[in-house]
Amino acid sequence: GGSRGRRSACGSGLGLGLGSGSHLAVSKMVKFGKHLVENMEKEWSEHYMRYGVLKQLLTSGAEDADGDAKEFGQPPSKQLSLSAPTQSGPNLVNGAVTENDFFSALEEDMVRVQRFTKGQMAEIVREINEVEELIFDGSEEYSNGDDRGDTGDKRARLEALAGKFLRLEKYVNLNLTGFDKILKKHDKTFPTPCRGHYLNRLASQPWVRGDYSGVMVSMSRMWEKLRGDRVVQEVKSAAQNFTRRTTKYWVRTEDVTAVKARVLMHLPVFLQESMKGESDAQLVNSIYLDNSSMELYRGRLNKTPGAIALRLRWYGTATPDAGGVDGLVFVERKTHLDKWTGGLSVKQRFALPASRIKELFNGTFDIEKEAIAMRARGKKDAEVESWKELAGEIYQAITSKQLVPTMRTQCYRTAFQIPFDATVRISLDTNLTMVAERTDDAMHVATTGRWFRDPKAKVPAHDITRFPHAILEVKLQLEDGQSIPTWVNDLLDSGLASEVHKYSKFVHGCAVLMTDEVSSVPYWVDDPSLEESIKASKAMKLLEGTRYFRDANAVYSHLLPFKEGYDASKPRGATSTVRIIGGDVDTELGAVGYVWSCLRGDGSVRRFCRRCFGAVRSVGGIDEDTCVDTCFGDEVIATPSHQKVEPKVLFANERTFLHWLQMSASLTGLSSALLAFRDEAHAAHIYAMVLLPVAFIFSCYSVNTWHWRSTRIQQRVVGRWDDAIGPTAMALTLIASLTFTLCVQIHHYRNGTYATKS
Numbered sequence: 001g002g003s004r005g006r007r008s009a010c011g012s013g014l015g016l017g018l019g020s021g022s023h024l025a026v027s028k029m030v031k032f033g034k035h036l037v038e039n040m041e042k043e044w045s046e047h048y049m050r051y052g053v054l055k056q057l058l059t060s061g062a063e064d065a066d067g068d069a070k071e072f073g074q075p076p077s078k079q080l081s082l083s084a085p086t087q088s089g090p091n092l093v094n095g096a097v098t099e100n101d102f103f104s105a106l107e108e109d110m111v112r113v114q115r116f117t118k119g120q121m122a123e124i125v126r127e128i129n130e131v132e133e134l135i136f137d138g139s140e141e142y143s144n145g146d147d148r149g150d151t152g153d154k155r156a157r158l159e160a161l162a163g164k165f166l167r168l169e170k171y172v173n174l175n176l177t178g179f180d181k182i183l184k185k186h187d188k189t190f191p192t193p194c195r196g197h198y199l200n201r202l203a204s205q206p207w208v209r210g211d212y213s214g215v216m217v218s219m220s221r222m223w224e225k226l227r228g229d230r231v232v233q234e235v236k237s238a239a240q241n242f243t244r245r246t247t248k249y250w251v252r253t254e255d256v257t258a259v260k261a262r263v264l265m266h267l268p269v270f271l272q273e274s275m276k277g278e279s280d281a282q283l284v285n286s287i288y289l290d291n292s293s294m295e296l297y298r299g300r301l302n303k304t305p306g307a308i309a310l311r312l313r314w315y316g317t318a319t320p321d322a323g324g325v326d327g328l329v330f331v332e333r334k335t336h337l338d339k340w341t342g343g344l345s346v347k348q349r350f351a352l353p354a355s356r357i358k359e360l361f362n363g364t365f366d367i368e369k370e371a372i373a374m375r376a377r378g379k380k381d382a383e384v385e386s387w388k389e390l391a392g393e394i395y396q397a398i399t400s401k402q403l404v405p406t407m408r409t410q411c412y413r414t415a416f417q418i419p420f421d422a423t424v425r426i427s428l429d430t431n432l433t434m435v436a437e438r439t440d441d442a443m444h445v446a447t448t449g450r451w452f453r454d455p456k457a458k459v460p461a462h463d464i465t466r467f468p469h470a471i472l473e474v475k476l477q478l479e480d481g482q483s484i485p486t487w488v489n490d491l492l493d494s495g496l497a498s499e500v501h502k503y504s505k506f507v508h509g510c511a512v513l514m515t516d517e518v519s520s521v522p523y524w525v526d527d528p529s530l531e532e533s534i535k536a537s538k539a540m541k542l543l544e545g546t547r548y549f550r551d552a553n554a555v556y557s558h559l560l561p562f563k564e565g566y567d568a569s570k571p572r573g574a575t576s577t578v579r580i581i582g583g584d585v586d587t588e589l590g591a592v593g594y595v596w597s598c599l600r601g602d603g604s605v606r607r608f609c610r611r612c613f614g615a616v617r618s619v620g621g622i623d624e625d626t627c628v629d630t631c632f633g634d635e636v637i638a639t640p641s642h643q644k645v646e647p648k649v650l651f652a653n654e655r656t657f658l659h660w661l662q663m664s665a666s667l668t669g670l671s672s673a674l675l676a677f678r679d680e681a682h683a684a685h686i687y688a689m690v691l692l693p694v695a696f697i698f699s700c701y702s703v704n705t706w707h708w709r710s711t712r713i714q715q716r717v718v719g720r721w722d723d724a725i726g727p728t729a730m731a732l733t734l735i736a737s738l739t740f741t742l743c744v745q746i747h748h749y750r751n752g753t754y755a756t757k758s
Contacts, residue, residue: 032181036174041167047116048171049109049178055185057105060097062189099190106182106198110205113175117207120168124161128218131157135222151226158222162261165215169257172207213280216260216414220269220280227266246345249472249497256430256470259496260414263426266487267416270425281412281430285320286313287437287452288506289403294517296403297510300336301520309334309506310394310403312357312451313349320452321354329354333394348390358449360398367391405437405451407509411471424485425475432467434509435459465512465537468529471505472497500524515541653709660702660730667695687741694737701730 033051040048135154179202183195202208251259260280269280289310290296299307313330314320320329332349352360359365367388374384397403411429437453445451453459474488491497503524511521512534525534525542534542674688705723712721 032178036178039170039174041171044116044171047112049113049175049182050105051178051182054102054105054109054182057097057102058182058186058189061099061102102186106179109175110179110202113172114205114207117168117172120164120171121212124165124168124215127161127164128215131161132218132222135225155226158219158226159265162219162264165212166258166261169254173254176202176208216257216264216280217269217271219261220264223264223266224268245477246473246475247492247499248503249474249492249499250503251428251470251472251497253430253468253470255496256428259428259470259472259491262491262494262496263416263428266485267418267424267426270415270417270419281414282315283317283410284313284315284413284429285408285410286311286505287320287405287408288509289398290406290510291402291404294510294514295401297507297518298520300504301507301522303336303338303502305336305338307336308397309504310397311506312405314354319455327354328352329357331357331360331391331394333390333397350387350391357451358445360395361404361445361451362449363399363446365391365395367395404443404445407506407513408435408437408453409433409505409509410435423477423482424488425477427473427475429471429473432469432471432505434465434467434505434513436463436509436513438514461536462538463513465509465539466533467505467508468533471503512537512539512542515539649713650710653706653713656709657702657706660698660705664695664698664702667691667698671695686744690737690740694733697733698730701726 033055036048036051131154180195180199183198187193187195271280288296289312296307296309298304300309311332311334313332314328318327328351330349330351332347335346335348337345356365370391371384371388374387375381379387409432411432414428414430416426416428417424435453439453474492476484476488478484492499504522507522508525511518511525521542524530531543534540671688671691674684674691677684705726709721709723711717
């Protein structure tokens with residue numbers, strides 16, 4: 001954290017998952033026409049929008065309109081009809097192109113895309129039904145990892161279906177982006193805008209707003225059957241505790257389905273009873289509490305040991321006063337503990353009827369009375385005591401800290417988990433929205449009893465922010481000796497998710513929606529991909545620089561999830577890590593352009609490339625594409641995870657520095673003693689003069705290495721933090737000096753040059 005304008009340095013376009021209703025962001029530096037051609041499915045090329053034709057119509061129409069205006073001495077017409085154009089195609093024969101020709105071609109392309117998407121989805125659903133019948137015919141038992149015979153064929157067919165679904169989603173993304181781009185170009189070319197009108201029409205198209213989550217649910221059931229997942233017994237308790245290690249990632253919206261497809265191969269969708277199998281996601285609302293001084297916000301931002309977050313959470317589409325499932329609202333407390341000390345963050349919660357939530361704020365919540373009622377319902381004494389302890393601590397925190405509803409998050413959550421087995425749990429939150437809850441009613445909740453914003457009241461733009469990415473959370477609860485499953489590491493290394501160290505929805509929402517009340521903001525708000533959402537929320541202060549403080553992200557910009565020059569349209573390899581494995585080389589480098597610069601500067605990599613090309617003596621003579629393709633092939637696979645830094649890492653660096661310095665001091669002391677107490681007839685001064693330079697070299701090396709490693713630790717540079725050459729060089733230097741002194745000693749003994757008092 002830091003003062004306003006500074007960013008906490010504690011850590012690390014919008015695509016369209018089918019039916020999500022947003023569009024794909026493409027870099028301004030890349031021409032979309034070229035991008036469309038490079039990324040389209042060749043066998044589907046006739047079914048894409050005709051971006052080039054539409055662009056040509058715009059150009060010709062603008063020229064004709066300007067020519068007519070000049071000929072008759074009148075300004076171009078500013079009247080534009082948005083009614084449905086005629087069905088005749090554009091008139092390009094005689095060169096008289098009008099705006100209606102553009103709209104006619106646009107309508108034809110919209111119909112073409114809709115018809116093709118509908119046909120492809122019907123085919124996918126038909127194939128899913130066929131595979132489902134084969135898998136659930138009841139004649140075969142399956143087990144995880146069994147790919148023999150028909151089982152392997154069914155797995156392969158299911159994987160092919162997932163791939164086809166992803167290809168169709170990419171097709172939808174590209175076309176929706178193309179329509180948005182060409183409409184923007186129209187509004188820049190002609191005086192009357194029409195982009196908003198057509199985007200609303202596109203949003204109502206079945207191929208845009210269609211909800212295909214049922215496909216994911218069906219695929220989840222089939223994978224679950226093929227794996228032969230075991231059933232774990234649910235354990236119910238009044239007070240629930242969750243102790244686990246959680247890592248959070250941002251996922252571009254266009255990659256959401258790809259992430260789901262990968263996870264489904266290993267974990268089923270965890271369907272709550274209220275979901276009834278109709279969708280793979282459930283609406284989740286959470287209202288976070290804080291006081292006027294934002295005490296809880298500051299604790300969570302600075303990751304103070306023992307910092308808590310309190311929230312009221314309910315599931316489903318019910319209004320807050322009706323509660324979630326069974327009319328219940330979960331009162332939850334999250335406690336932060338530093339992992340480097342051996343602690344794990346804990347989430348604890350208990351449930352209350354929605355109608356009783358106001359009792360927590362007006363001081364009428366009777367814990368003893370509730371405990372008596374629980375015992376009357378047959379709850380065990382240990383369970384009741386655990387509930388009393390948790391409820392009492394939360395109730396006391398709300399009362400003593402004067403906590404009030406502050407900020408609400410709302411999202412659709414897809415959970416992947418073997419039912420009631422918390423070993424590996426993955427959740428994916430999409431359509432994340434954050435709303436400020438500090439209304440007059442909320443600030444006086446103790447008297448008004450209203451702990452949520454009026455659902456019927458309009459929310460001002462500055463009180464709402466829509467997060468542009470999905471949030472992936474990987475939650476592990478491993479026993480001693482258990483390792484992280486390989487497929488989890490493969491998912492995180494796939495490049496589909498970018499780790500955001502210590503990301504918090506609560507912290508982000510408060511930082512964006514309450515800029516006047518917070519003095520520090522998290523580092524990730526400087527990420528370029530968040531700029532549009534922050535502007536839409538009128539939180540311009542977060543984007544303004546300051547002349548009083550140096551922005552931490554100016555130094556640590558490489559920690560931002562999507563860094564500078566964010567481009568969601570680039571193929572995954574262009575922003576990925578290249579892994580070079582050859583002999584003694586095992587290193588990671590950045591994007592292809594960065595790789596080339598490293599090839600010219602890193603000796604070990606240069607030697608590796610020489611081995612690839614045999615007789616070639618210098619990397620400088622190798623063509624860039626040839627070198628990258630030959631040396632690395634298809635190894636451009638994954639974005640690097642940000643290095644995590646804990647205090648023990650800094651202490652370890654200091655200890656290493658002191659060990660090297662101790663060796664230097666020992667050599668210096670030995671050399672000084674030899675010089676001070678040497679005999680005139682003895683060669684001790686030679687030994688001293690040999691060891692003194694070695695001691696000096698050790699001192700310089702220890703200081704230089706400490707500074708070098710400290711810089712890499714502070715900036716969390718991705719790569720090796722150890723020195724593979726220095727220790728060997730120092731050892732060889734010491735061996736050489738000792739060998740020299742031994743040779744001098746032997747020489748003197750052979751020549752008898754020592755006096756008897758030696």
